[in-house]
Amino acid sequence: MTDSATKTLEIRIDPASASAGADAKLFDSIRYVPLETNRKSQFLAISQLEVSKNYYIILDGNLNTLFFFRKDGSFSHKLDKDNTNMPFKSISRFAIEKTNDILSFDDHMLSRTYTLDLKSNVLVYAVRNRNYRDYVTFNGYRLYYHLDDDFNFVSLVRYEEQTGKRLNSYLPADTARKNVSLSESRLHFYHSDRGNMLFTRPYDYSVYGLDSVAVPYLRYRFILPLSNMLPIDFLSNAAYHNRWNEYLRLNRSIIYSIQGVYQSGSWLTFNLFPNAKGGTFLYHLSTGDLFDMRKTEDLSTGLPIVERLSPVIGIDQGALISELPFLSLKRRYEELSMSERESLLPTHLRALMSRKSHNIILRLSYLKQNYSPY
Numbered sequence: 278m279t280d281s282a283t284k285t286l287e288i289r290i291d292p293a294s295a296s297a298g299a300d301a302k303l304f305d306s307i308r309y310v311p312l313e314t315n316r317k318s319q320f321l322a323i324s325q326l327e328v329s330k331n332y333y334i335i336l337d338g339n340l341n342t343l344f345f346f347r348k349d350g351s352f353s354h355k356l357d358k359d360n361t362n363m364p365f366k367s368i369s370r371f372a373i374e375k376t377n378d379i380l381s382f383d384d385h386m387l388s389r390t391y392t393l394d395l396k397s398n399v400l401v402y403a404v405r406n407r408n409y410r411d412y413v414t415f416n417g418y419r420l421y422y423h424l425d426d427d428f429n430f431v432s433l434v435r436y437e438e439q440t441g442k443r444l445n446s447y448l449p450a451d452t453a454r455k456n457v458s459l460s461e462s463r464l465h466f467y468h469s470d471r472g473n474m475l476f477t478r479p480y481d482y483s484v485y486g487l488d489s490v491a492v493p494y495l496r497y498r499f500i501l502p503l504s505n506m507l508p509i510d511f512l513s514n515a516a517y518h519n520r521w522n523e524y525l526r527l528n529r530s531i532i533y534s535i536q537g538v539y540q541s542g543s544w545l546t547f548n549l550f551p552n553a554k555g556g557t558f559l560y561h562l563s564t565g566d567l568f569d570m571r572k573t574e575d576l577s578t579g580l581p582i583v584e585r586l587s588p589v590i591g592i593d594q595g596a597l598i599s600e601l602p603f604l605s606l607k608r609r610y611e612e613l614s615m616s617e618r619e620s621l622l623p624t625h626l627r628a629l630m631s632r633k634s635h636n637i638i639l640r641l642s643y644l645k646q647n648y649s650p651y
Contacts, residue, residue, distance in 0.1 A: 283486065288560060289500045290567050292532070292549060295558055297572035300582070303559065305643045307575060309601065309626055310350040312636040318352035320344055323600060323637060325464065326590045327373045327380075329395055333593075333639065334373070334380065341368050343380075350639070356393070356400070363400045365391060370463060374414040374438075375472070381414060413466035414438060415474050418491035422465050422478065423450065432478055435491055447493050448478075448485075451512040462536045462550065469540040470592055479534040480507060484547075497545070505532045505554060530554050537588035541595045542646045546570070548588035557588045564650050570599075575640065577623060579609050582642060596641035603635040 300307065310333075312318070324338035332353065335344045342357040358365050371382035378395040389402045409421040419436045432448035460479060467475045474487040475496065486496035511517055517524055525531055532555050537548035543562045549555030557570040570583040583589060583599045591598040610618060610630050618627070629635055 283494065283496065285495045285498055286562065287498050287500055288545075289565075290558070290560065291502050292505065292555060292558065292567075292569075293502075295556075295567045295569035295572075297574075298559065298568035298570075300574065300576050300642075303568065303573065303642075303645060303648070305645050307577060307643070308596070308641040309577075309623060310348075310639040310641065311625065311629060312346050312350050312639065313352040314632075314634070314636045315352065317355060318344060318346075319634075319636060323590060325370055326598065327371065327468065328591055328593045328598075329373055329375065329380070330378050332395070333591075333598075334371070336368065336371055338369055341366075343368070343371065343382075354398075360400075362398075363391070363402065365389070365402075370411065372413050372466075373468065375468065376416060379414065410461060411465045413474065413476075415487055415491045416489060418444075420466070420476075420487070420491055420493075422476075433476070433493055445492070451480075460534070462534055464536070467538050468592070469538075470542065470595055473540060475538045475540065477535045477538055480512060482506065482535065484535060484538050499535060501532060504530045507531060507533055537590070539589055539592040539597065541592060541597065541644050543648070544644045546589045546597055552586060556585075557583045561648060561650075564648070566650055575642075577621070578606060578626070579621060580605060582640070593641060595646070596643045599640045599642065601638040601640045603629070603632075603638060606630075606638065 320335060320337040321339050322337060323335050325336040327334050331347065333346045333348065335346065337344065342355055344355045345353040347353055365384045366386040367384055368382045369385065371380055373380055380393040380395055381390060383390050383405055388405045390405045391400060391402045393400045407421060410423040412419060412421045417438050419438050421434045422432060431446040432450045434446045435444045436442060437444060462479065465476055465478055469475050476485040476487065476493060482499040482501065483495055484497040485493045487493055525533065532549045534550040535547055536550055537557065539546050545560045545562055546557065548557045559568040559570055571581050571585055573582045575582050578601065584602065587600050589597045589599050606626065607630055610622065613621060
């Protein structure tokens with residue numbers, strides 16, 4: 278579908294030609310939020326980050342735990358499988374309903390869907406009775422990705438949140454997906470700036486938006502060099518049948534997934550996968566300028582805006598959120614002379630350098646909305 282009020286925009290890019298940006302040219306400011314580190318708040322890695330009204334909520338999938346940090350980085354509380362409120366066994370991802378401040382997640386081992394009211398901290402559950410890879414709640418609706426219901430295999434199905442009534446289905450999926458396990462990203466829905474929601478799926482060079490009633494429409498269509506794109510009939514042509522993984526292995530320039538898509542005003546950031554030929558990029562929708570975020574240095578730390586294998590993980594009031602690993606920062610700090618150290622880091626980051634370990638630091642990069650290439 279296309280939205281009558283929003284014209285589909287073609288984005289023609291060559292990842293190999295992306296520029297190395299300068300932080301002063303791209304960002305008004307960069308803010309660093311060290312996440313408080315203590316026995317209760319320490320996690321191993323960020324599997325998913327979502328922004329609610331009051332919290333940065335982090336899932337560590339290895340620990341099956343949700344960590345709640347206030348916007349200043351101080352630790353509030355956590356929810357793990359041993360919580361006394363209502364125990365669960367596993368969690369691989371979660372969803373945020375921003376309007377009502379509701380968090381939900383699935384426990385595949387117990388076939389339950391849990392719902393957490395972030396205002397009252399009350400956790401309840403219902404039986405999980407649908408087959409899907411990913412879902413999102415948005416403006417009173419729920420969208421499920423990859424629902425195989427009575428052999429009606431489609432990419433998106435929309436339900437009314439309160440009644441559970443099935444409304445419509447969208448984006449018919451290639452039937453080959455039913456019979457082969459293809460590489461999927463962990464996330465497919467992305468909360469963007471100003472209440473927007475974007476959706477992507479592997480083997481599709483399109484980005485879809487959701488309108489106010491959660492109906493998807495084609496928002497952006499990516500056009501890459503032919504050497505980076507899959508054949509248009511990759512999933513359906515018998516010539517490729519049962520050779521999908523072999524084809525991708527032999528054609529290492531192929532990019533087959535667009536992930537981590539967030540919009541801030543006239544800026545669009547996205548991750549092209551696999552990273553060997555892809556990476557995380559920043560694109561200006563008006564000028565067409567393309568920047569490689571791995572080559573764009575944060576001058577206050579001397580490190581790139583994004584780590585090599587870590588894309589932008591969220592957006593908060595126009596700022597792109599990326600990970601600043603403590604060990605990378607400390608290694609950089611220790612490489613410098615004493616005089617250089619004083620001028621490199623903001624004071625509150627220098628104060629952490631005496632520690633042996635620390636949670637990841639969130640980097641909030643506020644994009645210039647009046648950007649000009651000249």
